[in-house]
Amino acid sequence: MEKFLFYPKDINILGKVLSMILKVDSRRRIYLPKDVKLDSSEVILIPMGSSYLLVPVPSRIIEIDMDMERETLKKIAEYRARMEALQRLSRRTKRSKNADRE
Numbered sequence: 001m002e003k004f005l006f007y008p009k010d011i012n013i014l015g016k017v018l019s020m021i022l023k024v025d026s027r028r029r030i031y032l033p034k035d036v037k038l039d040s041s042e043v044i045l046i047p048m049g050s051s052y053l054l055v056p057v058p059s060r061i062i063e064i065d066m067d068m069e070r071e072t073l074k075k076i077a078e079y080r081a082r083m084e085a086l087q088r089l090s091r092r093t094k095r096s097k098n099a100d101r102e
Contacts, residue, residue, distance in 0.1 A: 022030045032038060040056035
């Protein structure tokens with residue numbers, strides 16, 4: 001017996017599109033639907049395990065004045081990223097413990 005996989009064009013829950021299936025052509029290009037707002041001509045491609053995240057690069061740079069040094073800002077950003085990662089890990093651990101109990 002053959003198995004067939006069904007991929008919906010988009011996953012829509014309560015009127016909100018959560019994800020989309022996009023086609024990749026022979027030259028490895030993807031085409032975004034017109035209803036996807038993208039105000040940039042460039043994106044950053046971030047590998048995330050077995051998937052990728054596309055982040056639009058702003059078309060114009062916004063300059064701001066900061067009272068802190070670059071290294072201080074970098075340390076703050078790294079600290080916050082670590083804290084967020086630990087919070088996510090804690091939530092995942094709690095979820096897996098609850099799933100084991102059920």
